[in-house]
């Protein structure tokens with residue numbers, strides 16, 4: 001689906017779907033570049049409680065069957081995961097450091 | 098012409114304007130009603146919840162905690178493919194305002210009844226059109242009814258207009274608070290099955306092509322064809338998403354006219370050509386333009402003046418959004434003086450109808466002289482004597498060729 005939706009040519013209004021429907025998937029909007037602070041997990045402290053996974057407002061924390069990890073394409077760096085983590089396993093580090 | 102449903106097959110009932118619109122919604126197979134009571138709309142909500150409690154309708158009734166939620170809930174319902182209805186007035190409409198823009202941009206065919214009432218402050222519960230005029234840029238179709246019968250007829254028509262595939266826009270039906278909303282009138286209602294046939298049964302969402310699904314799907318929230326409705330759109334696409342709203346508005350007039358004719362064939366009732374209800378305008382020197390229930394008073398006075406040989410006419414604007422510029426221009430271009438009565442004022446400017454009619458007449462050689470009368474704010478009564486004063490002043494302007502003050506307040510005390 002991702003491929004089909006990455007249309008390069010900008011569309012005119014006549015070829016858009018009806019009613020404020022985007023013709024692309026929201027997945028095409030990589031909101032990760034809004035981030036100033038980046039959440040980084042210390043797996044030594046993580047107890048797999050998955051609270052961060054539950055709370056992330058952007059569904060940018062994923063579960064691969066063994067551990068949680070961030071999808072930095074969409075993580076906006078809000079810090080909620082870091083705040084709710086009971087073991088203080090998530091540190092917010094400035095981007096570029 | 099004998100209508101398809103002759104009067105003796107119609108249901109005659111004494112109802113007030115609010116009840117009339119509640120009955121109309123009841124007959125229109127509405128899936129969801131979400132509403133919050135506010136004077137003078139309250140009876141609509143009361144009456145409809147009665148229908149629900151009695152099991153007379155299958156409608157999901159959502160008694161929300163505010164008008165903001167009422168509009169949000171019907172937006173959600175319509176986005177899920179439902180036929181949805183709500184009603185409000187004044188401050189309630191103000192509280193709905195931000196969601197009104199969303200409903201129209203998402204092209205959701207909602208129907209909203211507004212029992213027109215003044216806006217605070219000072220707090221006032223009586224009729225004027227300030228509430229309706231507040232939403233005139235919100236992308237909604239706006240129709241003003243003159244009496245209770247028309248409020249009933251128009252509420253049913255509104256669903257058909259809103260859901261027309263070319264339109265797909267929300268429609269607001271306006272009736273004057275108290276003057277219509279609370280005044281008992283004998284009206285004729287169609288049998289349920291005739292209304293349902295007229296509307297083509299339950300709402301059928303239109304289809305659109307969605308690239309990432311690779312097919313045409315109904316525009317509705319449906320887990321088997323997942324779509325996002327109205328997400329982030331910046332300078333790259335916002336503009337392209339707004340133009341279709343303007344284009345859809347261009348289609349509305351013809352649909353309103355067609356629905357007016359279809360309703361006429363069915364019920365025997367029609368309101369002018371659907372967009373304008375003109376009386377005596379063809380050969381008139383002087384015309385008064387007006388919206389809503391006051392039209393009756395103006396027509397009464399105009400008829401009296403005609404008996405005295407005065408060439409006067411009345412232009413009742415039924416469809417205010419989209420505004421019928423071409424029709425107004427055609428009807429008024431030969432007239433000498435036009436007085437526009439507005440029950441609302443854009444402070445620092447003129448009354449909203451005056452601005453529209455001025456635009457309609459712009460560029461005509463020897464275009465009519467125009468005066469704007471602001472009247473009836475906060476429910477101030479408009480007796481025939483005031484309307485007569487308007488016609489007299491317009492006649493004087495015609496004789497002298499001098500307009501004088503263009504913005505005038507009718508029936509207000511000075512000193």
Ligand code: SF4
Nearest residue numbers: 056075076078079081
């Ligand atoms: S910082 Fe915010 S957006 Fe990023 S993963 Fe944590 S909760 Fe999600």
Ligand code: SF4
Nearest residue numbers: 046047049050052085
């Ligand atoms: S909240 Fe903390 S401990 Fe729990 S899964 Fe997330 S990182 Fe691990």
